[in-house]
Amino acid sequence: MFTYQQRAWFHAITENTGTHILDSGGAMGRHWQRNRLLTIEDAYNWTHRLDVRSYGWDVQINVLHYLTSNYVIDRSRTSRFHRFAYSGKMRREDWWTCLEEWVKETGGEMGRGDNTYNHENWLSQEVLIHSFWDAEGEEWEAVQTHNGADVRGGYSKPFLCRASDTEYEVWMTDGWLGCENGHSLYADGASHWILNEPYRSMHWNEIKVRNNGKAYWLACPECNKKLTL
Numbered sequence: 001m002f003t004y005q006q007r008a009w010f011h012a013i014t015e016n017t018g019t020h021i022l023d024s025g026g027a028m029g030r031h032w033q034r035n036r037l038l039t040i041e042d043a044y045n046w047t048h049r050l051d052v053r054s055y056g057w058d059v060q061i062n063v064l065h066y067l068t069s070n071y072v073i074d075r076s077r078t079s080r081f082h083r084f085a086y087s088g089k090m091r092r093e094d095w096w097t098c099l100e101e102w103v104k105e106t107g108g109e110m111g112r113g114d115n116t117y118n119h120e121n122w123l124s125q126e127v128l129i130h131s132f133w134d135a136e137g138e139e140w141e142a143v144q145t146h147n148g149a150d151v152r153g154g155y156s157k158p159f160l161c162r163a164s165d166t167e168y169e170v171w172m173t174d175g176w177l178g179c180e181n182g183h184s185l186y187a188d189g190a191s192h193w194i195l196n197e198p199y200r201s202m203h204w205n206e207i208k209v210r211n212n213g214k215a216y217w218l219a220c221p222e223c224n225k226k227l228t229l
Contacts, residue, residue: 002040004075008159009067009145010040013125017147017154025149031125032147032154048175050229052209052216059175059187059229063124063145066171071143071161078160085157095158099130099142107135117151120190121172128155131163139163177207177227179220185227195221 002010014035019025028034035043049060084090084105085098093101103110111131116123126146133139141161148154177193178184185193185207194201200221207227208219218227 005068005073006044006064007040008073009064010043012145012156012159013043013063013147015147015156017156023148023150023154030147030149030154048229052218054209054211054216056205057209057218059122060124061122061172061174063127066123067127067143070171071141073159073161081160082157095144095155099132099158103132109133111139116172119172122175122190123172126151130158175229177218177229179223179225179227181220181223181225183220183222198222
């Protein structure tokens with residue numbers, strides 16, 4: 001059984017944000033198009049992925065788990081905002097304009113905006129955040145998922161979440177690698193890793209890709225055994 005929060009974020013990543021020619025996703029290259037092929041069970045059944053290729057490797061974090069771990073949607077406030085945004089006078093406006101007008105009409109004040117694209121991250125798709133304060137001075141965040149191909153557009157409708165003290169950037173590069181000999185590495189940003197014992201800091205490209213004739217795999221920098229998540 002999935003919670004309201006989980007269903008809402010799944011709805012966000014599957015929202016049709018259009019197929020404009022400038023959003024270069026081809027026939028099926030946009031996030032929302034690929035996500036609509038998934039069931040909610042499929043969408044949530046992984047947290048991290050390790051992709052190793054001949055020319056390099058990377059880790060991917062499921063954006064759904066990132067969202068449910070860092071943001072709690074206020075269902076009532078989000079519904080009120082969506083009704084306002086779909087009303088006659090606002091229905092043709094973009095989401096930023098709708099949010100700005102709604103915050104102003106409800107006696108609040110807009111804050112800053114941020115995009116995970118501006119930070120090192122392994123998220124499976126980007127997230128756009130705009131903060132604002134309500135009439136009582138409480139801070140909120142309007143959170144949107146990037147559903148298109150080009151990061152400049154194609155964002156879902158905003159979901160309004162109570163602001164928290166979570167260091168959300170830490171969650172964007174949260175990962176561990178380990179081998180059968182007990183050596184482990186943890187991420188120190190998207191580009192750097194720390195080997196625990198013996199202690200060593202290294203850039204991601206210092207962790208070498210090997211080929212056993214059937215597949216590519218990562219070699220432990222200490223003993224050369226296969227690394228896994």
